[in-house]
Structures are given as C-alpha cells and as structure tokens.
Amino acid sequence: MSYPPGTFRGSFWERDFVTQSGFETVVTHVKEGQRACKWLEDYLKLRSKAEDEFAKALLKASKLELPTMEHSGTLKSSLDTYRTEAEEEANFHSNLAQKFSEEASKLNEFHGKQKEERKKHEDIVHRTHKNKAELYRKMMQCKSSYESKCKSSEKADSDAEKLKFGNKPKEAEKAKKNAAQCRSSALKADEDYKSSIGCVESARQLWITEHSSACDVFQRMEEDRIKCMRNTVWVCCNFVSDVCCKLDKSRERIRQITENCDPATDIKEFIAQKSTCIAPLQQIEYGSAQNNGNSDPVFGGKVNGHIYESEDDYSPTSSNAGSVTSQTVCRAIYDYNPNSEDELALQKGDQISLRTSTTADDGWMNGYNHRTKCEGLFPQNYVTF
CATH class of the missing domain: 1.20.1270.60 (Arfaptin homology (AH) domain/BAR domain)
Incomplete structure (x- = not known):
C-alpha cells in the first residue's frame, strides 16, 4: 500500500499508538x-x-x-x-x-x-x-x-x-x-x-x-x-x-x-379633445332697446365676436356659436400669433377667404390671408363675417 505525499492518506498519520x-x-x-x-x-x-x-x-x-x-x-x-x-x-x-x-x-x-x-x-x-x-x-x-x-x-x-x-x-x-x-x-x-x-x-x-x-x-x-x-x-x-x-x-x-x-x-391632445373656448370673453356692446311697457329688458350683444339676437340664442356650448355663415370672406378682429406651422397669423383687419371644406365644429377654421399670402388654421372667435 502506497502513501503518496500531498494526499490525506500520506499526510495525517499518528506519532504514536495511543493518539489519533x-x-x-x-x-x-x-x-x-x-x-x-x-x-x-x-x-x-x-x-x-x-x-x-x-x-x-x-x-x-x-x-x-x-x-x-x-x-x-x-x-x-x-x-x-x-x-x-x-x-x-x-x-x-x-x-x-x-x-x-x-x-x-x-x-x-x-x-x-x-x-x-x-x-x-x-x-x-x-x-x-x-x-x-x-x-x-x-x-x-x-x-x-x-x-x-x-x-x-x-x-x-x-x-x-x-x-x-x-x-x-x-x-x-x-x-x-x-x-x-x-x-x-x-x-x-x-x-x-x-x-x-x-x-x-x-x-x-x-x-x-x-x-x-x-x-x-x-x-x-x-x-x-x-x-x-x-x-x-x-x-x-x-x-x-x-x-x-x-x-x-x-x-x-x-x-x-x-x-x-x-x-x-x-397638452395639445387634451386641448383638442376638451377645449371649451379659445378666446376670453369680449366686452358686450351696449344696444338700446324700447321697453314698450315690458319689464324684461331686451337681450342684445356681441359675445366673442358673434352677435346674438336674444338670450335664448346665446349659449357657450350652442352649436350656433360655432357655425360658419355662407360668407366666404371674413375679417380679423384681433391679432393672433400662430403656435404651430399649420396655423395662420392674423392682424386686426386682415381679409380671410374661407376654404369650401371649412367647418367650425372644433373652434378652428381654414382660410387664406390676402395680406400674408398664406393659408392655415385660425381660431373662429378671432374673425367676424
């Protein structure tokens, strides 16, 4: 039997008969x-x-x-x-x-x-x-x-x-x-x-x-x-x-x-889906009316660039507020600086020709500015017809 060094067998023997x-x-x-x-x-x-x-x-x-x-x-x-x-x-x-x-x-x-x-x-x-x-x-x-x-x-x-x-x-x-x-x-x-x-x-x-x-x-x-x-x-x-x-x-x-x-x-998506109005309320112009013995005053005014004949006609969410007349030319009543490339710059008094496909359901219209020779989207409430 061999006891090679570097192994347990060859490295851990006892020194006497009674110890281990x-x-x-x-x-x-x-x-x-x-x-x-x-x-x-x-x-x-x-x-x-x-x-x-x-x-x-x-x-x-x-x-x-x-x-x-x-x-x-x-x-x-x-x-x-x-x-x-x-x-x-x-x-x-x-x-x-x-x-x-x-x-x-x-x-x-x-x-x-x-x-x-x-x-x-x-x-x-x-x-x-x-x-x-x-x-x-x-x-x-x-x-x-x-x-x-x-x-x-x-x-x-x-x-x-x-x-x-x-x-x-x-x-x-x-x-x-x-x-x-x-x-x-x-x-x-x-x-x-x-x-x-x-x-x-x-x-x-x-x-x-x-x-x-x-x-x-x-x-x-x-x-x-x-x-x-x-x-x-x-x-x-x-x-x-x-x-x-x-x-x-x-x-x-x-x-x-x-x-x-x-x-x-x-933010743009939220505005596009939930926008209620794209311009602040405008000053109501005074219009005289005869009482004719009626205690209720006659309603009349121009709100956000639109003229309403009676109080029943006016509603911020009314479809009439966003309709487009049959006119094809409108006039800018406020200045408008575009926020994107597809929008049209306006100056008060600009003549805008509307495109035949224009709708105002979302508060925006598409037109051609005769002054700038450019076409684009602009807010409806910034023009008058």
Missing part, C-alpha cells in the same frame, strides 16, 4: 466543510424567502390602480408600461426564488449523504484505533512484566550460584528451586510479551487499512463538496445574471416608451 491527532485533524476539516455547505444551504433558503417576499410585494404594487386619466396621452402609455413591466419583474423574482429553493434542496440532500458517509468511516477508524491502543497498553504491561521477571531470574540464578559451594546445603537447594521458578516465570512472561506484540501488529495493520480507506473517502468527499459548492455558487450567479439581463431589457422598453412622453403633445 492526525485522523482527528482530517475529521475536523471535513466537518468544517460540511458546516460551510450547510451555511450555503441556509443562505439560499433565506435568499429564496427574500426573493419570494419581494416578488409578492412588487406584484401587489403593480396591481395598484392608476387614477382616471382619459386624456393623459403619452404619459399614460409610459405609466401603463411601467406598471406592466413591474408585474413582469415580480414574475422574474418569483421564478428566481423557486430556483434558489431547488438549489438549497439539492445541497441539503448532498450534505445529508456526506454526513452519513463521514460518520460511518469515522466510527470504524475510532473502533480500530481504540482496539489498537488497548492492545498496545497491554503489550507494554507484558513488556514491563517480562523485564521485571528477567531481572528476578538473573538475581535468583546469581544467589543460587553463590550458595552452591557453601556449607549450607539446605539454603543452596532452596535458592536453586527459587532460581528455577524465576526462570519459568521469565519464560512465561516472554511468551506473553511476544504474543501481545503479535496482537498489536495485527491491530496496527487493520488500523492502517481502515485509516487509509477513511482518508481516501474523506479526500474524495472534500473534492466533491468543493465542486458542489463551487457549481452551486456559479449556477446561482447565472440565475441572478439572467434576471438582470431580463430586467435590463424591461428597463429599456420602459425607457423607449418614456422617451415618447412629450408634455406638449399631451
């Missing part, structure tokens, strides 16, 4: 990696929750009804687009929340499998290490006993040798028997010592096998964990980038619509 600081270093690192994996999982869950809450809040905001804006023109189109795109953005964030949740679920499953595999191999190595350490301690006790009995045997032999040639035969015989017993005990201790060494060696070989296998598994798990977390971060960043691209396109659509929002256009 090398293996615990590997296990601690794997646990820290799994905690990092759990952190990323929790982050994605919180991010998913935040995206979902934001999507719901944005969707609620997009449902807010616009006030009645019948004549808002380009501004209303811009606001409608802004609200529609907000609803679309809410859908983007809702989908993003779902994707984050799915990635968190994948991490949870991956983290659970790694945790089970780590505990299985960790328990196996711990059991083999515990057995190895216990046999080693017994072996050291057998060694100590063997050494002690060997010393006792040597001393007994020395004492028996001294009494062998003395004048005390009984003591010599006793010393001889004691020496024989000590040698027997020493031989027994020697056998126990050798047997304990064999047991320790078997435990050591088993521990090396399990330690190497666990280190290989932990290194593979670490490689898988780093790849999984790296790919998860990469994928989630792509999710966010995709939403950002979609949001940028959405913002561009809003900008394009908003660029067409023109105050002058909206």
Whole structure:
C-alpha cells in the first residue's frame, strides 16, 4: 500500500499508538466543510424567502390602480408600461426564488449523504484505533512484566550460584528451586510479551487499512463538496445574471416608451379633445332697446365676436356659436400669433377667404390671408363675417 505525499492518506498519520491527532485533524476539516455547505444551504433558503417576499410585494404594487386619466396621452402609455413591466419583474423574482429553493434542496440532500458517509468511516477508524491502543497498553504491561521477571531470574540464578559451594546445603537447594521458578516465570512472561506484540501488529495493520480507506473517502468527499459548492455558487450567479439581463431589457422598453412622453403633445391632445373656448370673453356692446311697457329688458350683444339676437340664442356650448355663415370672406378682429406651422397669423383687419371644406365644429377654421399670402388654421372667435 502506497502513501503518496500531498494526499490525506500520506499526510495525517499518528506519532504514536495511543493518539489519533492526525485522523482527528482530517475529521475536523471535513466537518468544517460540511458546516460551510450547510451555511450555503441556509443562505439560499433565506435568499429564496427574500426573493419570494419581494416578488409578492412588487406584484401587489403593480396591481395598484392608476387614477382616471382619459386624456393623459403619452404619459399614460409610459405609466401603463411601467406598471406592466413591474408585474413582469415580480414574475422574474418569483421564478428566481423557486430556483434558489431547488438549489438549497439539492445541497441539503448532498450534505445529508456526506454526513452519513463521514460518520460511518469515522466510527470504524475510532473502533480500530481504540482496539489498537488497548492492545498496545497491554503489550507494554507484558513488556514491563517480562523485564521485571528477567531481572528476578538473573538475581535468583546469581544467589543460587553463590550458595552452591557453601556449607549450607539446605539454603543452596532452596535458592536453586527459587532460581528455577524465576526462570519459568521469565519464560512465561516472554511468551506473553511476544504474543501481545503479535496482537498489536495485527491491530496496527487493520488500523492502517481502515485509516487509509477513511482518508481516501474523506479526500474524495472534500473534492466533491468543493465542486458542489463551487457549481452551486456559479449556477446561482447565472440565475441572478439572467434576471438582470431580463430586467435590463424591461428597463429599456420602459425607457423607449418614456422617451415618447412629450408634455406638449399631451397638452395639445387634451386641448383638442376638451377645449371649451379659445378666446376670453369680449366686452358686450351696449344696444338700446324700447321697453314698450315690458319689464324684461331686451337681450342684445356681441359675445366673442358673434352677435346674438336674444338670450335664448346665446349659449357657450350652442352649436350656433360655432357655425360658419355662407360668407366666404371674413375679417380679423384681433391679432393672433400662430403656435404651430399649420396655423395662420392674423392682424386686426386682415381679409380671410374661407376654404369650401371649412367647418367650425372644433373652434378652428381654414382660410387664406390676402395680406400674408398664406393659408392655415385660425381660431373662429378671432374673425367676424
């Protein structure tokens, strides 16, 4: 079995038989990696929750009804687009929340499998290490006993040798028997010592096998964990980038619509649709009338350039107020400066020839100015017939 450097198997061996600081270093690192994996999982869950809450809040905001804006023109189109795109953005964030949740679920499953595999191999190595350490301690006790009995045997032999040639035969015989017993005990201790060494060696070989296998598994798990977390971060960043691209396109659509929002256009449209009168009230000219015994005065006057015979004939919204007579020539009674290229400049006294297609329903008329030699639109209330 090889133990190449730069690998877990070849870099985290123990310095003695009773400690396992090398293996615990590997296990601690794997646990820290799994905690990092759990952190990323929790982050994605919180991010998913935040995206979902934001999507719901944005969707609620997009449902807010616009006030009645019948004549808002380009501004209303811009606001409608802004609200529609907000609803679309809410859908983007809702989908993003779902994707984050799915990635968190994948991490949870991956983290659970790694945790089970780590505990299985960790328990196996711990059991083999515990057995190895216990046999080693017994072996050291057998060694100590063997050494002690060997010393006792040597001393007994020395004492028996001294009494062998003395004048005390009984003591010599006793010393001889004691020496024989000590040698027997020493031989027994020697056998126990050798047997304990064999047991320790078997435990050591088993521990090396399990330690190497666990280190290989932990290194593979670490490689898988780093790849999984790296790919998860990469994928989630792509999710966010995709939403950002979609949001940028959405913002561009809003900008394009908003660029067409023109105050002058909206104001002109509103005036064209809702205009009531294009000139201020003019002074009413005095006209005498005979009472003839009637207590009600006779109505007569010129209002906004038009002469009305009776009060019943006068109404600011009456169709008569905007009708055109059969005359084809009218005279300007006020100066008028045009506000656009299709309008006609007037000076008081200008003679204006009306075009046959002229109508005054909207308060404007089309005519030819004999003074300026130009044709265009002019307000009806600025001329008289």
